[in-house]
Amino acid sequence: MRKVFVVGVGMTRIGRHFDKDLKSLFAEAALRAIDDARGASPQALVVGNMLSSSLYQQDNLGALLADYIGLRGVGALKVEAACGSGGFAVAMGYTLVAAGLYDVVLVGGVEKMSDYPTPTVSAALAQAADAEYEVVYGASFPALNALAMRLYMESYGASREEMAAWPVRMHEYAYQNPYAQLRFRITLDDVLKAPVVADPITLLDSAPIGDGAAALVLASEDVARKLSDAPVEIAGVGLGSDSVDVSTRFDILDPLSVRKAAEQAYRRAGVEPKDIEIAEVHDAFTITGLLSLEGLGLAPRGEAAKLVAEGAFAKGDRPEVNLSGGLKARGHPVGATGVYQVAEIALQMRGEFPGVKASSPEVGLAQTTGGVLASTSVIILRR
Structure with missing residues (x-):
């Protein structure tokens, strides 16, 4: 296996882009990444996306986007793993380069949700759950995560105030990130008094609906130095899964897919x-972020909420977590999120992230998941 490096990065601001369609949004990020890689010529394209089929009735997305950005003729494919699609797309692009099939691969993620009413988008997102055993009975995605959050609080004695510390911090970071969707500060009281989405989850425990695209140019070691003065190595990749329905999990509070990946x-x-x-880390809901920390081995089981409330994982700690504002406040254009995460870590390692800057990291991690922690990718980056 060859070494693989991130040599180009491009992102769009996350928000409600009513003035742009899915293709133009993707092109904005992809062309920025190519330009950042000194005009590299990708030999293949991998696209992370969840909802093109259900919302836009558009399959064959890889070829569609390759043609749109001037790459007609290259191998192109879409990767779908629900909300984890972006991370799995990065894993696929990494594999193509590491295996020696291509020297330069463009990996992108894109999602366009704002053109549809919230009920329509919510129904599409629910496809990440088990259609036969959960969705058909009316279980929404927030409801399934609320079950896990309630169980966490009751099993470990975590208070509602401790749980609320996470979104408060995410909004503080997003406030300073020009690419973020929710650039405003909130308080613990704001979280606790926000409208209830699915008890105990409130609106401010939840990631927003938004549009966005991010892209990476990946290259083999012999090519990387020609395309970047500061290439960032993808040092390790892991993938994991769990049952899609939460009812048959061995342990709802043990995120098997995260741990295995x-x-x-x-x-x-x-x-x-x-x-x-x-x-x-993936924090579509507060509980998702906390369970992710524990599954990654960054916090002992049952202690993540308490540690966050006490100040752990903040700027200046080790590790510094979600300086972007996370899915919670940076935003969660679902199929693109995993690509955003890798792009943000790479920019931090290059000292070029435009928001809250990390403390000169050498080793970083990006973790994203689909469903209720059912399909997870973990990507380790090294400067």
């Missing part, structure tokens, strides 16, 4: 959880 990524990168200096 993390074990693989750490082993392949030759690192341990204690070596991670910066991380971007």
Whole structure:
């Protein structure tokens, strides 16, 4: 297996882009990434996307977008793993380069949701749950996560105030991130008094609906130095899964997919959880972020909420987590999120992230998941 490096990065601001369609949004990020990689010529395209089929009735997305950005003729495909699609797309692009099939691969993620009413988008997002055993009975995605959050609070004695510390911090970081969707500060009281979405989850525990695209140019070691003065290595990749329905989980509070993906990524990168200096973790809901920290081995089981409330994982700690504002406040254009995370870690390592800057990290981690922690990718980056 060859070494693989991130040599180009491009992102759009996340928001409600009523003036742009899916293709133009993707092109904005993709062309920025190519320009950042000194005009590299990608030999293949991998696109992370969840909802093009259900919302836009558009399949064959890889070829469509390759043609739109001037790459007609290259191999192109879409990767779908629900909200984890972006991370799995990065894993696919990494594999194409590492295996020697291509020297330069463009990996992008894009999602366009704002053109549709919230009920329509919510129904499409619910397809990440088990259609036969959950969705048909009316279980919404927030409701399934609310079950996990209630169980967490009752099992570990976590207070509602401790749980609310996470979104408050995410909004503080997003306030300083020009790419973020929710650039405003909130308080603990704001979280606790926000409208209830699915008890105990409130609106401010939840990531917003938004549009966005992010892209990476990946290159083999012999090409990377020609395309970037500061290439960032993808040192390890791991993928994991769990049952899609939560009712048959071995343990709802043990995120099996996260744990398995993390074990693989750490082993392949030759690192341990204690070596991670910066991380971007999946926090579509507060409970998702906390369980992710524990599944990654960054917090002991049942202690993530308390640690966050006490100030752990903040700027200046080790690891520094979600300095972007996370899915919660940076935004969650679902199929693109995993690509945003890797792009943000790479920019932090290059010292070029435009928001809250990390403390010169050497080793970073990006983790994104689909469903209720059912399909997870973990990607380790090294400067």
